[in-house]
Amino acid sequence: MLEGILIGLSTAVTPFNLMMVVAGCVIGTLIGMLPGLGPMSIIAIMIPVAIGIGDPTSALILLSGVYYGAIFGGSTSSILLNAPGVAGTVATAFDGYPMAQKGMAGKALTIAAISSFAGGSLATVLLMIFAPALSSVALLFHSAEYFALMVVGLSAIAAFAGSGQVGKALMMTILGLILGTVGEGALSSTPRFTFGILDLQSGFSFITLAMAMFALPEALFLVMNPARSAEQGSGKITGLRISRQEARTIAPVIGRQSVQGFFIGVLPGAGATIASFLGYAVERNLATKEEQAEFGKGSIKGLAAPETANNAACTGSFVPLLTLGIPGSGTTAILLGALIALNVTPGPRLMTDEPDVFWAVIIAMYIGNLVLLILNLPLIPYIAKILAVPRNYLIPFILFFTLMGSYIGQNNSTELLILVGFGVCATILRFANYPLAPLLIGFILGTMLEDNFARAMQLYRGFGFLLERPMTLALLALAAILVVLPSYRAMRARRRAMREQGVAEGD
Amino acid sequence: MKFTRRVMMTAAAAMVAFSGTAQADGHQVLDSIHFLIPGGAGGGWDGTARGTGEALTESGLVGTASYENLSGGGGGVAIANLIENAESSYGTLMVNSTPIVIRSLTGEIAQSYRDLTLVAGTVGDYAALVVADDSPIQTMEDALAMYRESPNDFAIGGGSVPGGMDHLVAAIVMQGAGEDPTAFNYIGYDAGGEAMAGLLSGEIDALSTGFSEAIALAEQGEVRILGVTSQERVPAYDSAPTFAEQGIDADFVNWRGFFAAPGLPEDMLATYQEALGAMLETEEWEAVRSRMGLVNIYRPGDEFRTFLDAQEQQLGDLMRDLGFL
Numbered sequence: 077m078l079e080g081i082l083i084g085l086s087t088a089v090t091p092f093n094l095m096m097v098v099a100g101c102v103i104g105t106l107i108g109m110l111p112g113l114g115p116m117s118i119i120a121i122m123i124p125v126a127i128g129i130g131d132p133t134s135a136l137i138l139l140s141g142v143y144y145g146a147i148f149g150g151s152t153s154s155i156l157l158n159a160p161g162v163a164g165t166v167a168t169a170f171d172g173y174p175m176a177q178k179g180m181a182g183k184a185l186t187i188a189a190i191s192s193f194a195g196g197s198l199a200t201v202l203l204m205i206f207a208p209a210l211s212s213v214a215l216l217f218h219s220a221e222y223f224a225l226m227v228v229g230l231s232a233i234a235a236f237a238g239s240g241q242v243g244k245a246l247m248m249t250i251l252g253l254i255l256g257t258v259g260e261g262a263l264s265s266t267p268r269f270t271f272g273i274l275d276l277q278s279g280f281s282f283i284t285l286a287m288a289m290f291a292l293p294e295a296l297f298l299v300m301n302p303a304r305s306a307e308q309g310s311g312k313i314t315g316l317r318i319s320r321q322e323a324r325t326i327a328p329v330i331g332r333q334s335v336q337g338f339f340i341g342v343l344p345g346a347g348a349t350i351a352s353f354l355g356y357a358v359e360r361n362l363a364t365k366e367e368q369a370e371f372g373k374g375s376i377k378g379l380a381a382p383e384t385a386n387n388a389a390c391t392g393s394f395v396p397l398l399t400l401g402i403p404g405s406g407t408t409a410i411l412l413g414a415l416i417a418l419n420v421t422p423g424p425r426l427m428t429d430e431p432d433v434f435w436a437v438i439i440a441m442y443i444g445n446l447v448l449l450i451l452n453l454p455l456i457p458y459i460a461k462i463l464a465v466p467r468n469y470l471i472p473f474i475l476f477f478t479l480m481g482s483y484i485g486q487n488n489s490t491e492l493l494i495l496v497g498f499g500v501c502a503t504i505l506r507f508a509n510y511p512l513a514p515l516l517i518g519f520i521l522g523t524m525l526e527d528n529f530a531r532a533m534q535l536y537r538g539f540g541f542l543l544e545r546p547m548t549l550a551l552l553a554l555a556a557i558l559v560v561l562p563s564y565r566a567m568r569a570r571r572r573a574m575r576e577q578g579v580a581e582g583d
Numbered sequence: 584m585k586f587t588r589r590v591m592m593t594a595a596a597a598m599v600a601f602s603g604t605a606q607a608d609g610h611q612v613l614d615s616i617h618f619l620i621p622g623g624a625g626g627g628w629d630g631t632a633r634g635t636g637e638a639l640t641e642s643g644l645v646g647t648a649s650y651e652n653l654s655g656g657g658g659g660v661a662i663a664n665l666i667e668n669a670e671s672s673y674g675t676l677m678v679n680s681t682p683i684v685i686r687s688l689t690g691e692i693a694q695s696y697r698d699l700t701l702v703a704g705t706v707g708d709y710a711a712l713v714v715a716d717d718s719p720i721q722t723m724e725d726a727l728a729m730y731r732e733s734p735n736d737f738a739i740g741g742g743s744v745p746g747g748m749d750h751l752v753a754a755i756v757m758q759g760a761g762e763d764p765t766a767f768n769y770i771g772y773d774a775g776g777e778a779m780a781g782l783l784s785g786e787i788d789a790l791s792t793g794f795s796e797a798i799a800l801a802e803q804g805e806v807r808i809l810g811v812t813s814q815e816r817v818p819a820y821d822s823a824p825t826f827a828e829q830g831i832d833a834d835f836v837n838w839r840g841f842f843a844a845p846g847l848p849e850d851m852l853a854t855y856q857e858a859l860g861a862m863l864e865t866e867e868w869e870a871v872r873s874r875m876g877l878v879n880i881y882r883p884g885d886e887f888r889t890f891l892d893a894q895e896q897q898l899g900d901l902m903r904d905l906g907f908l
Contacts (some may be wrong), residue, residue, distance in 0.1 A: 116624075117623075117624050120624035120629070121624070124633070124637070214780070215780065215783050215784035215785075216784070217784070218781075218784055218785075218786045219770075219781070219786060260657070260691075260744070261744075262744065262771070263744065263745060263771070264744055264745055264746055264907075265657070265686070265689060265691050265744050265746055265747060266689075266691075267691065274655070274656045274659050274660060274663060274693075275655055275656065275660065277655065277656035277657060277659065277691070278654065278655050278656060278657070344776060344777060344780040345773075345776075345777050345780065396780065400779075400780075400783065400805065401779075401799065401800060401803055401805065402776050402779050402780050402783070403774075403776040404776065404780075408776075409774065409776055412776075413630065416799065416874065417874050421799055421802060421803060422803075423799075423800065423802075423803025423804070423805060424803055424804060424805060425803050425804060426803075486623075486653070486654055486655060487651065487652060487653050487654075488653065488654075488655055488660060527772075527773055531770055531771070531772070534768065534770055535738060535768070535770060535786065535787075537735065
């Protein structure tokens with residue numbers, strides 16, 4: 077393996093390649109900050125450029141720079157504007173945005189950068205050591221297990237069940253699942269719930285819904301509540317650096333989530349989104365009670381967990397891509413196309429037939445990660461200054477990016493109407509104190525949940541898979557525990573508090 | 584500010600210089616083409632349109648090519664848009680493929696290819712049935728024997744919903760082998776990659792997929808190709824047997840071609856056809872074609888119509904048998 081690393085290093089580290097990785101990171105970060113453009117579209121845009129370079133190693137280095145840059149850029153818009161551009165960074169906004177609101181935008185960005193870097197790097201090491209052995213792990217999951225995994229992912233909503241909002245969180249999740257059923261279903265191409273509207277035939281787009289649930293209500297809230305915006309708009313950005321204490325708090329989170337995220341990423345079809353939700357849910361359950369109360373209100377653990385997990389999962393998704401030639405996500409599907417165009421066919425023979433390419437890819441990922449961190453850490457104070465812009469300039473800016481983000485993906489103006497319609501509904505729901513994140517989680521996971529459930533039902537001709545596949549049962553049991561345990565704990569705590577109060581009153 | 588503007592102007596000048604060299608070749612047919620892609624960036628339609636545009640501009644047949652992704656409604660949004668804005672869209676070519684036939688049969692798309700000007704079919708990809716390399720199934724005959732023994736346990740998967748293209752291909756093969764095309768268990772996946780993972784994990788027994796994808800995986804030693812839906816063996820991978828030579832009547836090609844707005848003037852149609860026909864002969868196109876693993880099948884205008892009519896008949900009959908219509 078050491079030999080392999082050396083081969084990779086010798087092919088990857090040249091002045092030209094380093095220039096490529098810097099260019100890739102910068103382009104990726106800048107475009108990735110725009111909500112509508114996720115890693116998938118940016119890589120698709122960059123492919124002709126990469127193919128034009130001709131040398132597969134340089135091209136891959138450029139693309140991996142773009143990839144990591146785009147992921148980092150996506151977290152930036154989640155944290156600063158509450159506008160997650162890709163499903164994988166939705167969980168980043170849960171705690172990242174509240175942190176930014178408290179004036180800790182710089183700190184949040186630093187934590188995001190460090191978690192991303194650590195997650196990506198640790199996962200690259202895991203990839204290097206285990207890639208050949210892991211190809212069988214990637215094939216361990218059948219549709220039945222994917223279904224169960226999505227159910228576990230849904231249990232992330234338990235994190236929002238605190239402070240007596242269980243009912244509301246559940247209702248919003250179900251609403252999200254319902255919205256996910258619009259469009260063509262898993263079992264046939266017959267349109268459902270489209271009311272004959274052609275634009276709804278492919279269902280609601282993720283980006284439109286994400287903007288409508290998160291970014292738009294936020295902007296409208298600021299418009300309607302000038303007092304609040306005035307008090308916050310002082311533009312003070314404090315606490316750029318993270319203290320040693322904070323570093324110690326997030327270190328175990330990063331360690332755990334690198335491994336967990338990587339293994340979830342290895343499964344084709346699970347990917348960064350599930351990894352980030354699960355990471356969030358698991359870390360919340362592991363946290364102490366005081367820390368748990370912080371989740372959703374600007375917890376550094378709650379930010380570090382999904383950021384680490386989604387980067388580790390992105391790296392993990394290279395395992396099925398490189399060892400089996402199976403793209404596990406939209407982004408890796410496009411990368412597969414680029415690799416084939418460069419005359420590299422990923423598969424079991426890649427490592428033996430073309431070890432230089434295999435190792436160059438891995439080294440390229442590592443360099444991409446490292447350069448991204450070096451480039452971005454010094455820039456963070458300047459990026460965070462966006463929030464220091466006076467609100468009356470910032471709000472139109474947010475509105476512009478929100479509208480553009482939902483238009484740009486589909487080039488369809490109907491998306492704007494849907495966006496505004498949902499945005500108004502979401503603002504009303506926010507006023508009524510309904511959590512909107514569960515809705516988005518339900519929407520994202522709903523389609524995958526349904527597809528896999530339908531397949532499992534069809535393969536086993538009924539519910540037989542629940543009993544015949546022990547892993548499915550185990551995952552479903554885990555989901556049940558993740559949901560029930562926190563509510564049980566909360567209930568017990570409330571009872572105890574009540575009893576103590578009762579005793580006190582009795583005195 | 585001044586600096587930025589100067590940079591922009593330099594860039595613009597460079598662009599002009601670029602198209603200038605293209606014109607210098609002397610055999611330019613058209614100044615520009617706008618490609619309308621009914622799906623998102625990175626998909627099959629996107630690759631075909633951008634590959635075609637790349638070959639057209641690099642070979643100097645066309646000055647510049649621009650692209651527009653307009654997804655939605657399984658391609659229906661783009662078709663509706665092209666028809667609605669017909670008169671201002673004569674400079675536009677829309678890429679499409681077999682799904683336009685299937686989706687207009689099911690009513691998923693309100694219009695059909697008849698509502699558009701047929702420019703030309705340019706390339707195609709045959710379909711194939713594959714099994715995992717470690718599967719006990721060696722030939723199509725083994726697969727059929729296994730299916731006949733316990734039809735309920737034999738599942739064929741594909742990267743489309745039931746009633747979609749991969750399902751129809753599997754049904755064509757089963758029908759050709761004398762089986763009931765409605766009886767076998769078809770499992771639909773969201774995308775080709777997921778379906779492939781399903782095959783390798785042993786969830787499904789066989790996979791219906793595009794031949795170009797099957798070649799890539801067969802070369803890596805991951806899958807065995809049981810049969811191809813072409814009449815003769817395909818030179819790009821001639822160790823794969825055809826269904827025809829195994830006595831199974833299964834003829835199918837997933838074509839890709841270009842359409843223009845209705846009412847396109849005759850002379851413009853002829854120019855487009857000339858440009859596409861000439862492009863297929865160029866080296867630049869050869870590079871794109873081999874990269875995508877497709878087969879050149881050039882069918883301009885009326886020939887394209889005859890072919891589409893026949894395919895609509897074939898798929899329509901099958902879908903009625905399957906109960907999808």
